[in-house]
Amino acid sequence: xxxxxxxxxxTEVVRDATLGYDQKIRRLAAxxxxxxxxxxxxxxxxEALDKRIICDMFEGNAPYTPRYVLPDYERAxxxxxxxxxxxxxxxxxxxxxxxxxxxAHVPSVTTYPVYLGDLDKLLERFVTxxxxxxxxxxxxxxxxxxxxxMQPDAFAHLDLxxxxxxxxxxxxxxxxxxxxxxxxITLKVDPETTPDDLVLDxxxxxxxxxxxxxxxxxxxxxxxGEHYAAVSCxxxxxxxGGAHTLVxxxxxxxxxxxxxxxxxxxxxxxxxxxxxxxxxxxARTRSLVEDQRFFETHWLATEGLVDIDxxxxxxGVFGLAECVNLLMAHDxxxxxxxxxxxxxxxxxxxxxxxIDRVAELVAARPMPYCEGGNGRSYLHSQGGIDIDDAVTAxxxxxxxxxxxxxDHIGTCAPLHHYFDAGVSDIFHVDExxxxxxxxxxxxxxxxxxxxxxxxxxxxxxxxxxxITGYLVRKSDLATIxxxxxxxxxxxxxxxxxxxxxxxxxxxxxxxxxxxxxxx
Amino acid sequence: xxxxxxxxxxxxxxDTISFSSVDGPGNRFVVFLQGCNFDCLACHNPQTIPGxxxxxxxxxxxxxxxxxxxxxxxxxxxxxxxxVSGGEATQQPEFLHALFAAVKADRDLGHLSCFVDxxxxxxxxxxxxxxxxxxxAMIDLKCLDPQIHQRTTGMDNGPVxxxxxxxxDLGLLYEVRLLLIAGVNDETGLLxxxxxxxxxxxxxxxxxxxxxxxxxxxxxSLPLIEPSRDALxxxxxxxxxxxPFDICVV
Numbered sequence: 001x002x003x004x005x006x007x008x009x010x011t012e013v014v015r016d017a018t019l020g021y022d023q024k025i026r027r028l029a030a031x032x033x034x035x036x037x038x039x040x041x042x043x044x045x046x047e048a049l050d051k052r053i054i055c056d057m058f059e060g061n062a063p064y065t066p067r068y069v070l071p072d073y074e075r076a077x078x079x080x081x082x083x084x085x086x087x088x089x090x091x092x093x094x095x096x097x098x099x100x101x102x103x104a105h106v107p108s109v110t111t112y113p114v115y116l117g118d119l120d121k122l123l124e125r126f127v128t129x130x131x132x133x134x135x136x137x138x139x140x141x142x143x144x145x146x147x148x149x150m151q152p153d154a155f156a157h158l159d160l161x162x163x164x165x166x167x168x169x170x171x172x173x174x175x176x177x178x179x180x181x182x183x184x185i186t187l188k189v190d191p192e193t194t195p196d197d198l199v200l201d202x203x204x205x206x207x208x209x210x211x212x213x214x215x216x217x218x219x220x221x222x223x224x225g226e227h228y229a230a231v232s233c234x235x236x237x238x239x240x241g242g243a244h245t246l247v248x249x250x251x252x253x254x255x256x257x258x259x260x261x262x263x264x265x266x267x268x269x270x271x272x273x274x275x276x277x278x279x280x281x282x283a284r285t286r287s288l289v290e291d292q293r294f295f296e297t298h299w300l301a302t303e304g305l306v307d308i309d310x311x312x313x314x315x316g317v318f319g320l321a322e323c324v325n326l327l328m329a330h331d332x333x334x335x336x337x338x339x340x341x342x343x344x345x346x347x348x349x350x351x352x353x354x355i356d357r358v359a360e361l362v363a364a365r366p367m368p369y370c371e372g373g374n375g376r377s378y379l380h381s382q383g384g385i386d387i388d389d390a391v392t393a394x395x396x397x398x399x400x401x402x403x404x405x406x407d408h409i410g411t412c413a414p415l416h417h418y419f420d421a422g423v424s425d426i427f428h429v430d431e432x433x434x435x436x437x438x439x440x441x442x443x444x445x446x447x448x449x450x451x452x453x454x455x456x457x458x459x460x461x462x463x464x465x466x467i468t469g470y471l472v473r474k475s476d477l478a479t480i481x482x483x484x485x486x487x488x489x490x491x492x493x494x495x496x497x498x499x500x501x502x503x504x505x506x507x508x509x510x511x512x513x514x515x516x517x518x519x
Numbered sequence: 520x521x522x523x524x525x526x527x528x529x530x531x532x533x534d535t536i537s538f539s540s541v542d543g544p545g546n547r548f549v550v551f552l553q554g555c556n557f558d559c560l561a562c563h564n565p566q567t568i569p570g571x572x573x574x575x576x577x578x579x580x581x582x583x584x585x586x587x588x589x590x591x592x593x594x595x596x597x598x599x600x601x602x603v604s605g606g607e608a609t610q611q612p613e614f615l616h617a618l619f620a621a622v623k624a625d626r627d628l629g630h631l632s633c634f635v636d637x638x639x640x641x642x643x644x645x646x647x648x649x650x651x652x653x654x655x656a657m658i659d660l661k662c663l664d665p666q667i668h669q670r671t672t673g674m675d676n677g678p679v680x681x682x683x684x685x686x687x688d689l690g691l692l693y694e695v696r697l698l699l700i701a702g703v704n705d706e707t708g709l710l711x712x713x714x715x716x717x718x719x720x721x722x723x724x725x726x727x728x729x730x731x732x733x734x735x736x737x738x739x740s741l742p743l744i745e746p747s748r749d750a751l752x753x754x755x756x757x758x759x760x761x762x763p764f765d766i767c768v769v
Contacts, residue, residue, distance in 0.1 A: 404537065404538075405537070405538055406537040406538060406593065406594055406597065409597075410593075429540075432540050432541045432769075433540045435540075435541075435767055435769070436540040436541065436544075436545070436546075438544060438545040438546075438599070439538075439539075439540035439545050439546035439547075439599075440540075440546070441545070442545045442546035442597055442598055442599050443538065443546055443597050445596070445597075446546075446596035446597030446598070447597070449596040450596055450597075
């Protein structure tokens with residue numbers, strides 16, 4: 001970026017009537033990071049990046065914080081914080097104040113913390129018998145409003161479960177009464193130990209607020225151990241660790257750049273772009289660790305609240321649907337577009353072969369400073385960003401083209417185990433389920449039995465709409481359309497995604513029937 | 520009526536759906552059988568009424584139990600059970616029995632509950648025969664008044680009322696459904712009497728009040744009008760004033 005361009009972009013930001021003061025500061029900081037030199041890349045890597053076949057998520061040229069940081073809040077509670085001069089909390093009020101202060105200082109690419117802690121485990125010990133449910137709700141309600149106003153970003157994410165607790169029940173009550181877009185929430189579900197009634201409470205909360213997500217706890221523990229969390233937008237990582245960076249490969253663009261059969265794609269083009277994506281991830285990781293020296297300088301690292309050995313880089317893919325469909329056409333098997341991803345066993349099988357090959361290549365590519373992933377990148381099905389256009393998020397079926405829910409799950413479930421750092425498919429249920437939430441509990445349990453890592457659903461007609469994985473209120477989107485100012489930075493990203501994807505038009509998944517239209 | 524338990528009869532099946540949240544407890548796999556002995560004006564799936572012969576645009580299939588089990592197996596991890604609806608499920612009692620018995624006997628499906636969604640017109644012995652393999656029934660009561668019932672369904676409601684009482688005695692009555700059509704069967708006095716009759720069967724009965732919806736229904740000589748939300752809620756209040764029913768308004 002030259003000086004004139006920087007000046008012009010900065011002028012645009014400072015004069016943008018839809019951005020608040022803090023939001024302007026953050027945009028200006030991002031511009032400044034883009035004005036410094038990019039880490040050294042090979043010409044092939046640079047070309048692929050410029051063509052957007054591979055993508056750095058616009059994290060900025062010189063990463064000075066890991067993209068996703070998961071502080072060990074448990075340890076912080078035990079030992080207190082030297083840098084922030086906080087003693088270990090003695091009661092619930094202390095603990096909530098401690099967290100609120102700490103959140104303000106946890107770095108991330110959005111500038112807001114992407115992980116707020118496993119709040120049930122952190123707080124349950126402070127919930128003594130002399131605190132009534134009503135008192136608990138009032139304390140958490142205050143805390144909740146604080147999160148939404150001070151970390152106004154729907155990527156701020158907390159985890160609950162798999163065990164039941166008074167904290168979790170109170171959080172669900174507060175969520176249903178406040179109906180805020182922030183924070184984002186994941187409920188860890190262990191089919192063996194999580195009571196149906198807790199999952200049911202979660203489902204009822206989704207009906208009101210679009211949260212929580214449900215994750216397959218045993219599968220996560222298998223990949224990361226007990227100390228993991230789902231953060232930001234479907235990113236599953238180690239607590240006390242995180243991800244240095246997220247680079248992603250646009251499988252659609254890779255397929256467009258390919259001439260020949262799907263077999264040749266797997267052998268040549270895909271191999272080439274996986275290596276270029278990994279090169280980009282390595283360059284950015286080295287820049288963070290070696291040049292900006294985050295882990296030697298930041299208090300979270302020096303006080304032992306994050307450990308570089310619990311970090312890795314994330315290798316994301318997206319545009320699988322278009323990639324599969326293009327390759328089906330290359331192979332002459334697409335039957336004029338009929339045999340496509342989500343609608344054809346052959347296309348679905350090709351999708352599995354593709355991701356299996358990506359996983360194989362990523363597992364064979366050593367990465368520096370990635371001990372969290374045993375020296376390899378984590379694989380991630382990347383849920384899309386605001387500028388994506390005409391390409392489907394991650395490994396999802398295109399919006400509006402989803403088959404009936406059982407078939408939808410049948411297509412997606414075989415892919416989930418590959419993505420240790422997270423994968424997402426979003427299901428819509430119609431309003432009949434509100435009177436029968438047990439039906440959704442059945443589906444969630446089935447989804448995990450079928451090997452899904454995450455189950456996320458939206459209720460039709462809800463005020464909230466899920467964009468790539470985070471939530472916005474439809475009324476806030478309308479405000480942006482009218483050039484108004486909104487509190488949440490994530491709302492502005494959402495407005496871009498909504499324009500490009502028409503996400504709110506996602507095909508409705510029937511779980512009800514009685515009014516059947518003739519076929 | 521004799522039920523042949525040794526052979527596996529085929530069913531005349533209009534359609535199946537893998538997931539339904541409106542056909543009994545939890546998520547359910549639903550089989551819609553073809554053919555109904557009622558001819559309800561308000562039927563929203565009138566294509567499922569004819570018991571044989573071609574139905575323009577629809578393709579009911581003679582389907583073996585094993586074939587259905589194959590589809591149910593796929594959905595099994597995601598459902599609490601199966602529901603057989605229609606058409607009228609009890610018009611094919613041998614098949615109904617064979618399907619439920621096969622589900623109960625299957626190693627992978629035995630945990631699924633088996634429900635019937637019925638107009639309640641069948642011979643009471645059908646319920647007796649189904650009892651060992653059935654977990655519950657949802658019965659539509661189109662109207663307590665025999666004349667209105669006759670006018671809207673073409674049939675007498677005596678057997679329906681008998682089924683409701685008999686299923687309650689067998690411990691198999693899951694829910695009674697009242698389909699309300701504005702100006703036809705939603706008069707307050709009638710609903711009051713309906714509540715009294717139902718309360719005599721079971722004070723805490725699950726009652727689902729369903730408002731008629733014109734979508735899918737045929738043209739009718741009787742004007743069919745969708746009741747307002749307020750009218751449905753008022754109907755629920757009328758019933759609640761009679762007994763502490765477990766009422767759901769749809």
